[in-house]
Amino acid sequence: MSGKGIHIEALQKRYGSGDTAVDALKRVDMQVAPGEVVGLIGPSGSGKSTLLKCLGAVIEPTAGRMVLGGEVIYDDGWKVKDLRALRRDKIGFIFQAPYLIPFLDVTDNVALLPMLAGTPNAKARSKARDLLNALDVNHRAQAIPSQLSGGEQQRVAIARGLVNRPPVILADEPTAPLDSERALAVIRILNDMAGKFETAIIVVTHDEKIIPTFKRIYHIRDGVTYEETGEGRRNLREKFKLS
Amino acid sequence: MINLAGRDIMHAWGKFIFTGVGLGLLIGVTLSMAGIYRGMVDDAKALLDNSGADLWVVQKDTIGPYAEPSSVYDDTWRSIRGIQGVIRTANVTYLTMQVHQGERDVRAMITGIMHSELGTPGWPPYLIAGRQITRSHYEAVVDITTGFKIGDRLQIRRNHYSVVGLTKRMVSSSGDPMVFIPLKDAQEAQFLKDNDAILQQRRRTSQNLAFKQPGVFEAVIASQNTNPYVNAILVQIESNHNAEEVAKTIRRWKRLTVHTRSQMEEILVGKLIATSAKQIGMFLVILSIVSSAIVAFIIYTLTLGKIREIAVLKLIGTRNRTIINLIMQQAIALGVIGFVVGKITATLVMAPIFPKYVLLEPLDSVWGFIAVIVICVLSSIFAIRTALKVDPAEAIGG
Secondary structure (H helix, E strand, O other): OOOOEEEEEEEEEEEOHHHOOEEEEEEEEEEOOOOOOOEEEOOOOOOOOHHHHHHHHOOOEEEEEEEEEOOEEOOHHHHOHHHHHHHHEEEEEEEOOOOOOOOOOOHHHHHHHHHHHHOOHOOOOOOOOHHHHHOOOHHOOOOOOOOOOOHHHHHHHHHHHHHOOOOEEEEEEOOOOOOOOHHHHHHHHHHHHHHHHHEEEEOOOOOOOOOHHHHHHEEEEEOOOEEEHHHHHHHHHOOOOOO | OOOHHHHHHHHOOOHHHHHHHHHHHHHHHHHHHHHHHHHHHHHHHHHHHHOOOOEEEEEOOOOOOOOOOEEEEEHHHHHHEEEEEEEEEEEEEEEEEEEEEEOOOEEEEEEEEEEOOOOOOOOOOOOEOOOOOOOOOOOOEEEEOOOOOOOOOEEOEEEEEEEEEEOOOOEOOOOOOEEEEEEHHHHHHHHHHOOOHHHHHHHHHOOOOOOOOHHHHHHHHHHEEEEOOEOOOEEEEOOOOHHHHHHHHHHHHHOEEEEHHHHHHHHHHHHHHHHHHHHHHHHHHHHHHHHHHHHHHHHHHHOOOOHHHHHHHHHHHHHHHHHHHHHHHHHHHHHHHHHHHHHHHHHHHHHHOOOOOOOOHHHHHHHHHHHHHHHHHHHHHHHHHHHHHOOHHOOOOO
């Protein structure tokens, strides 16, 4: 698969050199289509975070090829000069904890990204409000993060990840602090948004509650990925009304 | 674009204001220190202005009468008066001592002035209450900061004086208020001994065989109990004459040292208060260093408290410039709050209660403000370096 979405081919990451070198990623191959949400699971130390950092253009891989949203960003070397702009415009991040900016209200937490990209304040806030409406947290638009519940905070974080309409979203254990009901609600939102905005989403998770909800799952172990599918997972998705 | 620094300050304004107030008190002390130095210089200039002199004639090779002891015969003023260009001359004595009023005493500079008319050098140029000294003995005009009132009875040595006038801003170079008394009284006060000492002196003189001749003993005793010296002769010159030229003539013919106004300023500011000025200068440097360290520590701590947010901001594509602005604007805001609090504290709290005259010059405040802002900007560099080193990967964890 090529074009939009995420396309990773033979990605490697080595820390250090010589006798002390550690191969955190030995071979990663992944494809995520636009509008698709896939899970990435693996034990501690398997390379999940390293893979996310490589995909997020935060650390440089050692070898391989990465295509995000139709743009080759890495091919045995960075192909993009401004990684900061790449992260701002092409990649949305959702973290285990919401990590909202505590001194900005909900609207400005979401509107900050388009503002950073040069969008006028009024337009950025309008975009933020539309998204908050879609995520059903518009009634808390003037609140600051500490006044929100955990679920509300995570929805605001999702809105922040989506506001620039990035072709790719990387979610790092987004349901970890939530109970089952709220965790499934978040996954439902991610699925809806992926479909609505044609966004390719990778969700790194340990959360057994949500693992069965993914259409496709990538396992990563010792720096190597492989894909898993299953009938049971399909049934769960129908139960939770996930397309 | 949102002003992140402003939003952060508004979010935790209480903490920020209290921090600013704490810094402000320190800045207030720093501004007051500068004000104390200015006050000392102004006191010194006030002393010269109030003397009404253009030239100070003092003992040869001394920098008297304020910075060194000086004795000049009290009849020298007559011959100086005759020099071309001199319009007025007057003897003057200065003696810093305790002035008593009942149980209370005040440290003051006793100034002996010649019995003459208003405008005579050495006289207080204006009064805020009462009248000038009109009698030859036992009247006093005092600076209002002595706390004495018209009609009060003062004791200087063994003599009592009635306060007949109050004046203002008449202080010595060290800030002691001035008490003006008639010259003869002041000359006596300079060497007046107690009765026991006089008795002892007479006994010792009477036992000296050299004085046991008719008339000699009485003459020696008389000379021991009179003081024919004054500390300086104040000279006013005609407006169409050059002060330095007149001073040169006096030096040449009278074999005395003469200081012009500019030389006297140099002596007072450059020598008399030089040590105090250095001490204040050291305090200013120490306070500036302490203020810098505190600002740096506060800004650094505020930044450390935002490391996770900074990592997130960097991860989502915030430019370094935006993060630098966030930290630097907060440092500057802290400096502005601190300066405003410091200026108010120095002006309304410290200056009125400080026992010395504190002169807060507007230009010093401008320089102080610039220094505070520069210190804040420099102090924020540590925090900025730390923030720029934050790895955006910290937001992802792992």
